[in-house]
Amino acid sequence: MSGRFVRGPDGLVVAVDAVALGQGGTANVFPGRVIDPGALQLPDNVAVKVLQPGLRRKAAWASQFVESGRRASMISHPNLVRLFCACDPVAEGLSKHEQGEIDAPWILMEHLSPVSLDRMRPQLQQQFGNSWLRGACTIVGGVLRGLEAVHAGGLVHRDVKPGNVLFSDRQEPKLSDFTSARLSKPGVVTNMHGTPAFMAPEQRLRPRAVDHRADLYGVGTTLTWLVRAVDPFYLFHDEHRRAVLTGVHSAVAAVIDRACQFDPARRFASAAEMLEALNEAARSLGEQAPEPGSAAPSLQEPSTWTSLTEG
Numbered sequence: 358m359s360g361r362f363v364r365g366p367d368g369l370v371v372a373v374d375a376v377a378l379g380q381g382g383t384a385n386v387f388p389g390r391v392i393d394p395g396a397l398q399l400p401d402n403v404a405v406k407v408l409q410p411g412l413r414r415k416a417a418w419a420s421q422f423v424e425s426g427r428r429a430s431m432i433s434h435p436n437l438v439r440l441f442c443a444c445d446p447v448a449e450g451l452s453k454h455e456q457g458e459i460d461a462p463w464i465l466m467e468h469l470s471p472v473s474l475d476r477m478r479p480q481l482q483q484q485f486g487n488s489w490l491r492g493a494c495t496i497v498g499g500v501l502r503g504l505e506a507v508h509a510g511g512l513v514h515r516d517v518k519p520g521n522v523l524f525s526d527r528q529e530p531k532l533s534d535f536t537s538a539r540l541s542k543p544g545v546v547t548n549m550h551g552t553p554a555f556m557a558p559e560q561r562l563r564p565r566a567v568d569h570r571a572d573l574y575g576v577g578t579t580l581t582w583l584v585r586a587v588d589p590f591y592l593f594h595d596e597h598r599r600a601v602l603t604g605v606h607s608a609v610a611a612v613i614d615r616a617c618q619f620d621p622a623r624r625f626a627s628a629a630e631m632l633e634a635l636n637e638a639a640r641s642l643g644e645q646a647p648e649p650g651s652a653a654p655s656l657q658e659p660s661t662w663t664s665l666t667e668g
């Protein structure tokens with residue numbers, strides 16, 4: 358067999374394209390074609406996330422990468438990127454070191470458009486027109502629904518940000534990139550994970566104490582980035598947060614204000630609670646006439662978005 362491929366337990370074989378769909382700080386993501394699904398039920402086309410070679414040699418990274426992938430593959434929700442399986446071929450003694458075989462840890466996922474929310478914003482903003490604030494609430498509401506499932510599955514995502522939100526072909530937001538996810542058991546020994554502008558202060562200051570409320574902070578910074586177009590550094594600082602939120606509709610600003618408190622105990626208690634507050638805030642925005650040519654999305658029916666195309 359020529360080309361590059363990954364090999365998994367039970368005879369799984371996937372051919373991996375040479376051209377990446379995307380590249381992040383920890384991994385490269387490639388299109389993959391399933392040659393033999395082994396014992397799994399898989400679509401013909403998948404995305405293969407491969408840990409970068411530099412991190413491959415760090416055992417803690419390799420095991421975090423595979424463990425987080427395995428745990429996330431047990432959680433399925435329309436607002437989460439579906440993960441099928443994760444494997445460290447060397448640790449499992451699977452690598453035969455054949456020519457072209459990828460022996461770095463990898464994760465198989467559903468294959469989506471690689472254009473993440475950070476790159477989609479100009480297009481979305483144009484599409485929603487005058488309703489952009491409602492649109493931003495709708496997108497973030499989808500992320501919160503996905504997070505409810507993540508938290509119910511006992512995980513904290515730890516890297517909620519626009520660059521980690523992809524879209525289904527029906528334009529439903531899907532939270533992706535579970536590389537930083539870990540069990541939400543208190544006291545689990547952990548290093549700092551996250552993205553500085555978007556992460557909760559305790560992720561840097563007290564990484565062992567991080568729980569699901571850090572993800573709600575990430576949703577708050579993501580929403581701020583959507584409506585304010587600034588890197589949301591230091592939103593936990595009360596005065597700075599108020600300055601950044603000046604001019605944002607008070608109902609939405611109040612949701613961000615609560616989500617981005619320094620003290621997790623002062624934030625929303627759960628993703629469900631934040632979603633309820635966000636929906637209420639979005640309802641209070643009232644109906645605004647959308648700009649010509651833009652779809653007016655319904656909060657209840659995000660799948661009705663139309664004509665969003667790759668940028």
Ligand SMILES: Nc1ncnc2c1ncn2[C@@H]1O[C@H](COP(=O)(O)OP(=O)(O)OP(=O)(O)O)[C@@H](O)[C@H]1O
Nearest residue numbers: 378379380381382383384386404466467469471534
């Ligand atoms: N399932 C997928 N389908 C299509 N493209 C994807 C998929 N997952 C990731 N990508 C693309 O690959 C890029 C990097 O993926 P991802 O965010 O998971 O990597 P990472 O190295 O963990 O990133 P980070 O820089 O946040 O640590 C994404 O921005 C996206 O463009």
Ligand SMILES: [Mg+2]
Nearest residue numbers: 381520521534
């Ligand atoms: Mg990422």
